[in-house]
Amino acid sequence: xxxxxxxxxxxxxxxxxxxxxxxxxxxxxxxxxxxxxxxxxxxxxxxxxxxxxxxxxxxxxxxxxxxxxxxxxxxxxxxxxxxxxxxxxxxxxxxxxxxxxxxxxxxxxxxxxxxxxxxxxxxxxxxxxxxxxxxxxxxxxxxxxxxxxxxxxxxxxxxxxxxxxxxxxxxxxxxxxxxxxxxxxxxxxxxxxxxxxxxxxxxxxxxxxxxxxxxxxxxxxxxxxxxxxxxxxxxxxxxxxxxxxxxxxxxxxxxxxxxxxxxxxxxxxxxxxxxxxxxxxxxxxxxxxxxxxxxxxxxxxxxxxxxxxxxxxxxxxxxxxxxxxxxxxxxxxxxxxxxxxxxxxxxxxxxxxxxxxxxxxxxxxxxxxxxxxxxxxxxxxxxxxxxxxxxxxxxxxxxxxxxxxxxxxxxxxxxxxxxxxxxxxxxxxxxxxxxxxxxxxxxxxxxxxxxxxxxxxxxxxxxxxxxxxxxxxxxxxxxxxxxxxxxxxxxxxxxxxxxxxxxxxxxxxxxxxxxxxxxxxxxxxxxxxxxxxxxxxxxxxxxxxxxxxxxxxxxxxxxxxxxxxxxxxxxxxxxxxxxxxxxxxxxxxxxxxxxxxx
Ligand SMILES: [Fe+2]
Numbered sequence: 002x003x004x005x006x007x008x009x010x011x012x013x014x015x016x017x018x019x020x021x022x023x024x025x026x027x028x029x030x031x032x033x034x035x036x037x038x039x040x041x042x043x044x045x046x047x048x049x050x051x052x053x054x055x056x057x058x059x060x061x062x063x064x065x066x067x068x069x070x071x072x073x074x075x076x077x078x079x080x081x082x083x084x085x086x087x088x089x090x091x092x093x094x095x096x097x098x099x100x101x102x103x104x105x106x107x108x109x110x111x112x113x114x115x116x117x118x119x120x121x122x123x124x125x126x127x128x129x130x131x132x133x134x135x136x137x138x139x140x141x142x143x144x145x146x147x148x149x150x151x152x153x154x155x156x157x158x159x160x161x162x163x164x165x166x167x168x169x170x171x172x173x174x175x176x177x178x179x180x181x182x183x184x185x186x187x188x189x190x191x192x193x194x195x196x197x198x199x200x201x202x203x204x205x206x207x208x209x210x211x212x213x214x215x216x217x218x219x220x221x222x223x224x225x226x227x228x229x230x231x232x233x234x235x236x237x238x239x240x241x242x243x244x245x246x247x248x249x250x251x252x253x254x255x256x257x258x259x260x261x262x263x264x265x266x267x268x269x270x271x272x273x274x275x276x277x278x279x280x281x282x283x284x285x286x287x288x289x290x291x292x293x294x295x296x297x298x299x300x301x302x303x304x305x306x307x308x309x310x311x312x313x314x315x316x317x318x319x320x321x322x323x324x325x326x327x328x329x330x331x332x333x334x335x336x337x338x339x340x341x342x343x344x345x346x347x348x349x350x351x352x353x354x355x356x357x358x359x360x361x362x363x364x365x366x367x368x369x370x371x372x373x374x375x376x377x378x379x380x381x382x383x384x385x386x387x388x389x390x391x392x393x394x395x396x397x398x399x400x401x402x403x404x405x406x407x408x409x410x411x412x413x414x415x416x417x418x419x420x421x422x423x424x425x426x427x428x429x430x431x432x433x434x435x436x437x438x439x440x441x442x443x444x445x446x447x448x449x450x451x452x453x454x455x456x457x458x459x460x461x462x463x464x465x466x467x468x469x470x471x472x473x474x475x476x477x478x479x480x481x482x483x484x485x486x487x488x489x490x491x492x493x494x495x496x497x498x499x500x501x502x503x504x505x506x507x508x509x510x511x512x513x514x515x516x517x518x519x520x521x522x523x524x525x526x527x528x529x530x531x532x533x534x535x536x537x538x539x540x541x542x543x544x545x546x547x548x549x550x551x552x553x554x555x556x557x558x559x560x561x562x563x564x565x566x567x568x569x570x571x572x573x574x575x576x577x578x579x580x581x582x583x584x585x586x587x588x589x590x591x592x593x594x595x596x597x598x599x
Contacts, residue, residue, distance in 0.1 A: 126152025133348025372420025377571025448564025
């Protein structure tokens with residue numbers, strides 16, 4: 002049975018194809034269209050999936066959209082009417098932003114793909130999140146918590162999933178919290194207040210939190226009231242997102258926390274204003290963690306289960322995930338590689354397969370590499386045309402050369418096999434570097450990522466060595482598989498892991514199993530033989546504001562426009578020709594001279 006899942010029209014559109022119960026491919030539209038967070042109908046992603054699987058659209062048994070458009074329409078209409086006349090100006094914009102083409106989804110999908118309308122199915126948004134979390138996790142039964150900004154009405158749901166010995170499976174969502182009461186919106190409101198982009202920069206708030214002290218926890222607690230049934234409500238006097246598309250926080254919010262940050266002014270952590278913003282981030286982070294711990298503790302007691310699956314965009318908060326593992330009573334916590342809305346494309350397809358059609362459960366591949374493959378020969382051709390230095394090497398020679406490059410302080414663009422599905426670079430589209438010195442972090446920020454200094458870089462370490470360098474609690478190893486947890490770097494190693502240790506002594510570590518990305522694993526081993534530590538800095542292969550690279554040509558373009566020294570795709574290694582290198586050195590010397598003069 003061939004089932005195509007689609008998520009679209011909010012942010013981060015994607016398509017995923019499930020054939021006979023197993024994922025075959027999945028990709029975010031942004032990786033193909035090259036527009037970050039692309040929310041359009043994912044035509045390119047769908048076309049690639051069908052082409053990759055060798056299917057014509059009429060071979061599809063079902064196309065599943067990741068939420069129910071009419072329920073969403075109902076929510077927006079109801080909120081606008083409740084807020085009338087305050088909302089009358091915002092209503093048309095909200096309709097356009099949030100609904101757009103969605104309510105006509107059956108017809109749109111049908112006409113785009115040429116499939117009959119009866120083959121188009123819909124899942125609820127949080128069912129898609131729950132399915133993406135549960136059906137991809139190696140567990141026979143688990144509690145489920147999905148938390149995001151908003152789907153149709155639900156913003157948080159709790160329940161459980163089962164796989165039975167006879168192959169049948171079930172997902173039961175017991176309760177939900179409804180818009181406008183939303184942990185995702187609470188966090189996003191602070192994201193906006195702190196001058197960052199909503200739905201994109203929430204991880205910057207988490208990074209900034211590490212620099213602050215939670216001095217405003219009591220103030221944040223004024224915004225959220227716990228309910229006796231374990232739920233919560235937000236005090237809506239402090240928010241405006243439910244009545245206007247213009248601003249998410251109200252004048253009362255500003256009275257409580259002070260003036261918002263000007264998004265164009267850099268955050269100076271050396272002055273009181275910068276400290277206030279960092280404290281604000283630390284405070285909302287703490288309240289988010291406490292609320293999630295209370296909800297998951299109650300869920301643990303209610304279900305009696307020891308495994309927990311987390312879905313929804315809030316599950317990208319690795320600090321909160323680690324806290325849930327430590328304090329909820331669950332023994333194992335599973336977060337899929339794409340817990341956000343892109344992952345709903347896969348979740349919707351799996352939900353339809355297992356629940357709607359009642360197909361038997363299948364053992365799922367436990368990785369995120371579902372996208373297009375990179376072609377090393379394409380890189381070689383491009384680089385040769387431009388006169389750069391190209392080596393095509395057998396695997397062991399290439400790995401040795403790259404380990405030597407990393408030891409010599411080179412920054413390496415690393416492309417291998419199929420693209421990751423989800424926001425994390427897990428070893429197939431990564432920028433790699435030595436993790437030891439602070440200078441490397443500064444160099445990456447300055448020459449490649451062009452980003453704020455408070456954002457940490459992550460380490461990748463071989464699975465066997467992970468506990469030597471990082472304090473992983475029982476069950477913590479699972480969260481490191483897809484970089485879903487933040488854990489302390491052991492204090493004795495911090496001075497040798499400066500570039501990947503956050504200000505608060507933690508790291509969002511990826512512990513790599515050999516089978517998951519064998520070539521990166523071999524590189525870690527080779528680097529470990531040389532440096533004594535099988536640990537590398539691993540950051541996503543993209544420049545600020547751009548999606549992660551997909552094809553060789555995008556990696557090559559990024560390589561040319563940044564300070565990446567060595568580029569690898571498959572068995573091709575490229576370094577810049579001497580004149581390019583010299584020009585870079587001159588520019589670097591110029592900028593040093595300029596900053597010294599300043
Ligand atoms: Fe969502």
